[in-house]
Ligand SMILES: Nc1ncnc2c1ncn2[C@@H]1O[C@H](COP(=O)(O)OP(=O)(O)O)[C@@H](O)[C@H]1O
């Protein structure tokens with residue numbers, strides 16, 4: 001009897017530990033980027049969807065921006081199309097653009113929306129074309145000072161924040177696929193990390209969280225030690241020294257850009273840890289890496 005009571009009291013004290021964090025975040029917006037490499041199995045995705053639904057029910061406004069690089073790769077493979085990446089961006093010809101849009105909007109987005117709804121959340125899936133959410137233009141990348149044409153890869157011109165604010169106010173959880181739209185209606189494939197940071201900036205989110213497939217930012221890719229907190233200047237120095245590369249670059253640059261535009265907290269988290277969102281937000285210690293100014 002007493003043992004049972006002890007365990008119930010322990011449960012209550014865990015909830016109480018979360019109280020100051022719930023109070024701080026109540027009514028605020030948290031942008032969560034869920035990357036393709038952290039969507040490795042259904043169980044994991046379920047935990048993530050539970051965390052996001054719980055946030056909404058306790059009065060926080062989550063906005064989900066998802067990737068889906070591995071999903072796009074597997075469909076392209078079936079079509080015998082090989083992708084080339086330049087500075088982490090997929091060179092996107094017309095056929096690849098069609099596949100990226102079909103997969104991100106039609107498959108990945110709807111799977112996440114359906115899972116959130118199963119958990120009791122009211123999720124609405126949109127991409128940047130819907131309500132002109134992500135206005136974009138063609139992006140050129142520079143490699144060794146040379147301008148490189150990546151096809152239909154886009155960069156964000158502006159975010160129509162009203163679409164997201166309207167949904168969040170009406171109890172919905174927006175789930176955004178990273179496809180943008182040009183002035184002439186052309187679709188653009190945009191890196192999902194960049195979209196998440198631009199959305200966080202546009203809506204002045206309280207927090208921006210990148211969920212990926214490593215424990216956090218490390219002193220270099222092969223190191224075991226996770227950096228628990230680091231300043232923007234130190235991150236820029238690490239990039240210069242070649243200690244951060246590939247898919248981690250748009251995440252850390254997105255954090256810095258967001259911080260400089262009014263987002264209060266930015267984090268890089270291991271999306272493979274069960275309930276990583278709750279662990280970061282509602283525990284004293286937090287997890288992963290926090291980047292600050
Ligand atoms: N300094 C670093 N610390 C941690 N990871 C790094 C670092 N530099 C590069 N990376 C790489 O960044 C990857 C995460 O980016 P990416 O694969 O694009 O993830 P996602 O699909 O979640 O967007 C890690 O798997 C890791 O290999």
Ligand SMILES: CC(=O)N[C@@H](CCC(=O)OP(=O)(O)O)C(=O)O
Nearest residue numbers: 036067068069089090190191192
């Ligand atoms: C231009 C560009 O590279 N777009 C990405 C969009 C998806 C994405 O960013 O997915 P992850 O977050 O899973 O990497 C792509 O085509 O893979």
